[in-house]
Amino acid sequence: MRRFRGHHRTAPALFLTLIGALMMSAAAEDELFITGHFLVQMREAAPEDAQKLALEHGFESARKLPFGEDLFHFYPLEMPKTRRKRSLHQQHHRLASDHRVKNVFPQEGFGRQKRGYRDLPNTDVNMSDPLFTKQWYLINTGQADGTPGLDLNVAEAWSLGFTGKGVTIAIMDDGIDYLHPDLASNYNAEASFDFSSNDPYPYPRYTDDWFNSHGTRCAGEVSAVSNNNICGVGVAYNSKVAGIRMLDQPFMTDIIEASSISHMPQVIDIYSASWGPTDDGKTVDGPRELTLQAMADGVNKGRGGKGSIYVWASGDGGSYDDCNCDGYASSMWTISINSAINDGRTALYDESCSSTLASTFSNGRKRNPEAGVATTDLYGNCTLRHSGTSAAAPEAAGVFALALEANPNLTWRDLQHLTVLTSKRNKLHDEVHQWRRNGVGLEFNHLFGYGVLDAGGMVKLARDWKTVPERFHCVAGSMQDIHKIQSGNKLLLSISTDACQGKDNFVRYLEHVQAVITVNASRRGDLNINMTSPMGTKSILLSRRPRDDDAKVGFDKWPFMTTHTWGEDPRGPWLLEVGFQSQSDMQSGLLKEWTLMLHGTQSAPYIDQVVRDYQSKLAMSKKEELEEELDEAVERSLKSLLSKNN
Structure with a gap:
């Protein structure tokens, strides 16, 4: 199971193949099992032919996939736990032998978690009263022991007339209570679907503990109706919200993830995901092949070619984890969002990494009953107790909806540039990670990215925004020799690059930088990897993860990503530092590959x-x-x- 928590150059096929291989290699650690779901490639079949074939072979239904040719998702008749492995293999063999079938791929199940599903202390709340004054993350006047002025500055965006009208945000989660009176009028039924049950009604499955309230709470943060005397107000309260139910099964499959991420990309503008691999401090995992292809198609073809917007919660593993080990949050195609609490500090569950782009808000660290995120809850109820980076990602999706209303022509990269430029340090602070400036003067933090999103600043800049220049990719250099790593000594390596100058793919102004690394160690969790750019910006690619005892798998062609060198000139020497952070003097390891990949523009954008x-x-x-x-x-x-x- 999964757990909670545009206008540019088309990526070359070789590049997509490389990245897919990188992600797949590191995902092999996850515990896998056969699910009863199958990906079937047919020989030029119509959907009705696939449905007939599925029924003949004992499946419940077949659904045409929007990506690839003649690909169908065959749904099982029974819940997978009731099926024996032998019967599944027999079904697989019969299906593969059918003359109408070209290829069959059994879908393996793997783990995904909801992010930030944390109950705050119980308190009696009058659910019939509007909660707007308790939504400190919208307008912070110091409620719930918070810091006045530390908010998303939505009031300024609203005052300029931007409320998300005409924008659709999809909540990829455990379903949405679309009958909720604070959501019903903003619910986009056309863009909604239940990929767990294969029907168009993504209503949450009932549990006694209301565990499946996660998606409904996230939906209210984005699109709760204003001025109706019910619960609170969404960040983009005139936007449309779609429900994509895809988390509520005992496993996750590549086909369900890919289908969710690629669902109706010409209708849905923004996809919000508050889940990912297990935040246990020892997992290294990311999207599989189909999901990677779906995300690539989304940024290339979604929204009429401007690119789908993928917003991702960075993770809830705290100081025990590193979000660069999460291939969703660290993807160039997603906007990774961390959280801050209502007094500007980091939440105790926040993960840090160099791929985080910006932050929004979760809850307060003090046990104030009103310090959580106020939003909609199941069965027409309201709550003050939503929290975690699960709460942060939908807030960001709401801010981006305001920006898209201000300028519908924004590409997926435009939104990333706007995020870098308008996010603010405000009063965010952390005792460990200090604020620094990169080589072009942009202020960033290893925990908070470029700061807290500023809705007012973003919509003002977005109104007359000029689309950023074409994007290029450059393999700046690669080291394939084996290098030993020993406790007490840092391994220092350097790649000097001209960033493909003189070639068609020259990169002069950086956006994302990837260090593709193959390394293993006697204890993977004690590894520390830093990279310094030619303009002197140091990115922490990997921090110590004290719960990670791996001594076998390591990192296999894993693409560590940094956004901290945004806007810099990449030409010159890049320095990689690899060492151990531990009390033991017996640690050792081998670095087998370091490939430097640069992504950015040739001509200067706003920077x-x-x-x-x-x-x-x-x-x-x-x-x-x-x-x-x-x-x-x-x-x-x-x-x-x-x-x-x-």
């Missing part, structure tokens, strides 16, 4: 003015005066940019 200001300060300032001068230069550049878009 160009900031680059010029920063380089000017470098030339004119003394080293000890640089930080103060740089702050002023960046502030002037950003103010100038914002004023042009007012």
